[in-house]
Amino acid sequence: MTTxxxxxxxxxxxxxxxLQSLLSTxxxxxxxxFRSGDEFLAHVDEHAPGCILLDYEMPGLNGLEVLRQISKLxxxxxVIILTGQGxxxxxxxAWKLGALDFLEKPCDPAxxxxxxxxxxxxxxxDHRAALLAERARSAIEGLSAREKDVLTGLVEGRANKVIAHELGISPRTVEIYRANMMQKLDVRSLSEALRVAFAAGLMPAD
Structure with a gap:
């Protein structure tokens, strides 16, 4: 199990x-x-990704102000915000600034x-989705301009003949570009190719 x-x-x-005693179980x-939000933010770039239990009422920056700084990174x-009741x-x-949850103190341990x-x-x-998107973008960057054109046409739901007409090439040539594109993306079906395209942010035109 990952730490x-x-x-x-x-x-x-x-x-x-x-809280530290409870979490140690x-x-x-x-x-x-950390005794304050300022102390946490002082070395925020050095912290590993993780969960933050963030008190709202603190001297210096309060919890929302700390959250606002974190949201820019x-x-x-x-982030889980901890506050007094009500x-x-x-x-x-907190929700608007990207907090994932909110608890009132005292919290039930369970x-x-x-x-x-x-x-x-x-x-x-989120981390897995970001990795998938990064790999998908990298794979698509390896396509030629024509292969990207064919992929874009497929994402937008066009048939090979329609793509061929729009690009001014033969349907057979589209099939060749399509086969090369799928080989470079390491996919075996159109649905897998579309999944890579969507992960990379290629969305159908309106």
């Missing part, structure tokens, strides 16, 4: 210690504590552990 990183950002030492979890953190407006703002697990699953799904 995961979690960051507990809370100015209350007793709460921070309690989970396997393969590296836990890091490449996506590598999943802070609905904070929850709404609920907190489940929310943390859900957050890690979301982070890992």
């Amino acid at each position: 995961r990183s979690i960051y507990v950002v809370d100015d209350d030492q007793s709460i921070r210690a309690a 989970r396997p393969n979890l590296m836990i890091f504590g 490449p996506r590598k953190f999943g 802070a609905t407006s904070v929850a709404v703002q 609920t907190l552990l489940q929310v943390v697990e859900n957050t890690f699953q979301t982070i890992e799904q």
Whole structure:
């Protein structure tokens, strides 16, 4: 199992210690504590991707201000905001800034552990999707201009004859480009080729 990183950002030492103690019951979890959002952000580029338990009320930058800074970075953190009871407006703002969840203190331990697990699953799904998109874009960059034209036509739902007419080439030539394109993308069917295209961000024209 891969080691995961979690960051507990809370100015209350007793709460921070309690959260770290609870989280230490989970396997393969590296836990890091921070007394303020400013302290966490000071070395944010050095932190491994992971989950952040982020207190809202802290001296210096509050939780939403920290979240606003994190939202400007490449996506590598999943943030759970922790607040006092009844802070609905904070929850709404947190969602808008990209928080994955929101918990009121004091948190039920089982609920907190489940929310943390859900957050890690979301982070890992996002990471896999990003890797897939990067590989798809790289594969498509390896196509010739004509092969890309044929792929674009297929993405937009056109038949070989229609693509041939639009490109001013014969249907047989389209078939050759299509076969070469599929070989370079390492796919065996049109559906697999379309899956690569969509992963790379090639969407049908309106």
